[in-house]
Amino acid sequence: MNYRETLDFLFAQLPMYQRIGAAAYKKDLTNTLALSERLQHPEEGFRSVHIAGTNGKGSTSHMIASILQTAGYKVGLYTSPHLIDFRERIRINGEMIPEENVIRFVAAMSDAIQEIKPSFFEITVAMAFDYFRNEQVDWAVIETGLGGRLDSTNILHPDLCVITNIGMDHSDMLGDTLQKIAFEKAGIIKYNTPVVIGEKQPEVLPVFDKVADEKRAEIILADSEYYPSYDSDLKGIYQKKNIQTVAAAINQLKESGVEIQESDIKNGLLNVTKNTGLHGRWERLQNDPKVICDTGHNAEGIEQIVRALRLEKFEKLHMVFGQVTGKDPQRVLKLLPVDAQYYFCTSSVPRALPAAELEISARHENLVGEVFNDVISAYTKALENAGKDDLIFVGGSTFVVADLLAWRQTQSI
DSSP states (O other): OOOHHHHHHHHSSSSSHHHHGGGGGGGSSSSHHHHHEEETTTTGGSEEEEESSSEEEEEEHHHHHHHHHHHTOOOEEEOOOOOSSSSEEEEEEEEEEHHHHHHHHHHTTHHHHHOOOOOOHHHHHHHHHHHHHHTTTTTEEEOOOSTTTTTTGGOOSSSEEEEEEOSSOOHHOOOOOOHHHHHHHGHHHHHHHHEESSSSSSSTTTHHHHHHHHHTTTTGGGGGGGOOOOOOOOOOOOHHHHHHHHHHHHHHHHTTTTTHHHHHHHHHHHHHHHHOOOOOEEEEETTTTEEEEOOOHHHHHHHHHHHHHHOOOOSSSEEEEBBBSSSSSHHHHTTSSSTSSSEOOOSTTTTTTTTHHHHHHTTTTTEEEEEEEHHHHHHHHHHHHTTTOOOEEESHHHHHHHHHHHHHHHHHH
């Protein structure tokens, strides 16, 4: 198979959460362990930082990777989902895994795939770990997909664990209370391995304390200690919390003997996008009118986005907005500004919430707008309507942002 055929095989044959949702979620590590056994345990071939949390874990992962890279280390970075290219998920020093490596891995593992029947995420994790070991990275920064305890990435034995925060997301799979979700995220905590907690949330801290105590793991509360404040090229007021979490994580690595200079931290944080290729976090796409996109998609993430929007200057706000099924749209819609013009859209993934359904729910929150069958039609209409001093925001779902960025890429070719 060529690269396109290999991707078609991965997307079509393996259950994929990005496309179908909860049905793709595997609630144990059996398949991942079987794949690791076939590959002779690649996760043992590198030092790692393992990151979980409801919001901010992607930005946090990219920031830590950028700092380690700036410090001179060869750094693997595994994140999900991808926005445009599947290979965004697996990078070394910002460079995506080569197409030929993807082809070769899937071909070599074809018998195991037929026998084990892993999910898309499970085979992708195995591919990342195998690639990082073969390329002899010094460090791998690994972001969990869903939860932590039963996440495919949780076969790692990391040098440091990080849990950014806990919110009510994916409650159909992780639990219907913050405490249950915290227990799943706390599953990444390992014996005698320090864990940085990004936000001190009184309702879930006892959960972390209990798990850490059982595993003799030291807890570092990022927002209970003083760490220097740093600037970053990642904008959005919510990044201040992530930067604080990153500062605590880097400080812990330094205390364990990892050589990182103060200049590495400053320069690493100022060049996250350049070093790691991260997109879609409060990303300004153009001016006159100003266009900003952000992948924040749950209530906690949208709350931060609305706060950031209030700090922007504009005449009128246009919201190109879509969501996915499996969530309560009202939790998000009730947070949105009522004085904006809405362009409700359906992203290109099968689990996208139809825009017409979203618009009906939005009416209950006094949100007024039009319905579009795709993201680009909605965005084009917003551009048509917006004055040069207006602001267009695109988001509500990672996949709305992904559709826009993919389309913009085709326009620039």
